[in-house]
Amino acid sequence: MNILNLLKVSFNAVLNNKMRSFLSMLGIIIGVAAVIIMMSIGQGSKESIRKELSTMGTNLLTIRPGADMRGGVRQDPSSMQTLKTADYERIMAEKKYVTNVSPEVTASGQVIYGNNNTNTTVYGESPEYLTIKQWTVEEGECFTDEDIKKSAKVCLVGKTVVKELFGEGADPIGRNIRFKSIPMRIVGVLKSKGYNSWGMDQDNVIIAPYTCVMKRIAAQTYFSSIVCSAVTEELSDAAIEEITHILRDNHKIKEGQTDDFTIRSQAEMMETMSSTMDTVTIILVVAAAFSLFVAGIGIMNIMLVSVTERTKEIGLRMAVGATGMVISLQFLIESVLISVTGGLLGVIVGCASREWVVPLFGMPSSVPSWSIYVSFVVCVFIGIIFGYIPARKAANMDPIEAIRHE
Numbered sequence: 001m002n003i004l005n006l007l008k009v010s011f012n013a014v015l016n017n018k019m020r021s022f023l024s025m026l027g028i029i030i031g032v033a034a035v036i037i038m039m040s041i042g043q044g045s046k047e048s049i050r051k052e053l054s055t056m057g058t059n060l061l062t063i064r065p066g067a068d069m070r071g072g073v074r075q076d077p078s079s080m081q082t083l084k085t086a087d088y089e090r091i092m093a094e095k096k097y098v099t100n101v102s103p104e105v106t107a108s109g110q111v112i113y114g115n116n117n118t119n120t121t122v123y124g125e126s127p128e129y130l131t132i133k134q135w136t137v138e139e140g141e142c143f144t145d146e147d148i149k150k151s152a153k154v155c156l157v158g159k160t161v162v163k164e165l166f167g168e169g170a171d172p173i174g175r176n177i178r179f180k181s182i183p184m185r186i187v188g189v190l191k192s193k194g195y196n197s198w199g200m201d202q203d204n205v206i207i208a209p210y211t212c213v214m215k216r217i218a219a220q221t222y223f224s225s226i227v228c229s230a231v232t233e234e235l236s237d238a239a240i241e242e243i244t245h246i247l248r249d250n251h252k253i254k255e256g257q258t259d260d261f262t263i264r265s266q267a268e269m270m271e272t273m274s275s276t277m278d279t280v281t282i283i284l285v286v287a288a289a290f291s292l293f294v295a296g297i298g299i300m301n302i303m304l305v306s307v308t309e310r311t312k313e314i315g316l317r318m319a320v321g322a323t324g325m326v327i328s329l330q331f332l333i334e335s336v337l338i339s340v341t342g343g344l345l346g347v348i349v350g351c352a353s354r355e356w357v358v359p360l361f362g363m364p365s366s367v368p369s370w371s372i373y374v375s376f377v378v379c380v381f382i383g384i385i386f387g388y389i390p391a392r393k394a395a396n397m398d399p400i401e402a403i404r405h406e
Contacts, residue, residue: 006326010333017306024302025342027295028382032346032375033353034288039371040354042281044364049273059230060132060266061098061239063247066259081222082260087250088226094246097239101228102129105213105220111161111206112178118164122155122179122206124213132229135207140173140188143209151211156188158203182216184208236265292378295342296386303335303390314394315403324395331394335387336380343379347372 014021065082088103095101105124110117127142129135143154157172166172172186184206193202214220230239240263247253247261307314314327351372354365 006330006333010330010337013306013310013330013334014337020302020306021338024299024338025345027291027298028339028342028379029346029349031288031292031295032343032379033350034291035285035375036347036350036367036371037353037365038284038288039281040350040365040367041363042277042284043368044366046274046277046281047366048364049277050270059233059236059239061228061230061236061243062264063226063228063243064224064262064264066262081220082251083223083226084221085223087247088223090246090250091226091228091243095228095242097231097235097242098228099231100128100132101226102126102132103210103223104129104225104227105210105218106224107180107213107218109180111165113165113175116165118161118204120158120161120204120206122208122213122217124210124218125207126210129207129227132227135193136191137188138191139171140186142188148209148211151215152209153182153184153212153216154187155184155206155208156190157186157207158190158205159192160201160203161206162189179206180217184212230265233267236267240265292382296339296382299335299338299383300386300389302338303331303387304393306334307331307390307394310394311397312403314397315399315401318397318399319403327397328391328395331391332384332387335390336383339379339383339387340376343375346379347375 063083083103085103088101091098091101102125106121107124108121109119111120111122123129126148127144130137130142137156140156142156143152146152147154155177157177162170162172165177166175172189174186176183176185178184190203190205190207195201210223214223228239228243230236243263244259248259251260253259317327318324351367354367359365
């Protein structure tokens, strides 16, 4: 019997038991759809995070205080006071691979205007911070270097702060707000950035001259961090090496001693986040793939029942010349037909869910094309692997005993 006839016989056998075949496919449909949905969510989240991080520039560098040992106890980096004005000034004076630099001092608390108040964070920065983090002043103007020198009590505010203090659509330019009893005049409103992937409202922010925040609000002489941007992403490593040399020399750190600061690049952060999301995606896909394994067992069970029911038919076909290999191949083809058809329907369900169901939960998703091809290959293997035992059982039947079977 040729392959075409075998396909026709197998196809008719599947159609003759429509409900049974569909129930066998159902496990494959659910399994493939689950794998595609999990992969699309993982891939979509990864792309969303990378896109969000890239909006701040892939050449972003962040310098923070490093942990230190004091009295045998490792100190919290946030409590360290290793980054000073002298470090910022020297980086500005000697930088070759760095374009913009901004020292950073932060303070969280309540901001008040009249009878309205809201909790927010004030970032003490230089005007270059807006270029580094790709902020845009939508209304008004940014504070100046002269404001930095005078420690002027001026600020830029995000849209959420404007909404909470003044109401939707209000013009806050020129008005004075109070943060920890310090009055600050609004000189500009930042363009909205919305929420990030971690659910943080990026518009609930106030940006002021770092000298003002250091002296008048935080009352400290050190920086929380220093942010800068390398000339290009490719020169990020050279910029890190340059800054490391400057800070080690400034802090009198000897050869072999540990740095009292850390430098992280945006590219490194993106790589770390991508690696984390890849791990999460693998876990999700493996969990979903177990349903394919269960579906394969279901196909094997149905095919074993089918072999038992068609014992007499198998005996008759053997009696008229069909070999064990032909009988085995027929049942393998039936198994693969069920598996691949279920896989095709699973891909359709998975892609449809990605388009219409997943967005309802506000989750980013993106179906990699290769996942669809892999799904088909996996379905073929499931059909062959779990159809092998029933096919072998059918091929090893004794023709005479099979014909006598009732």
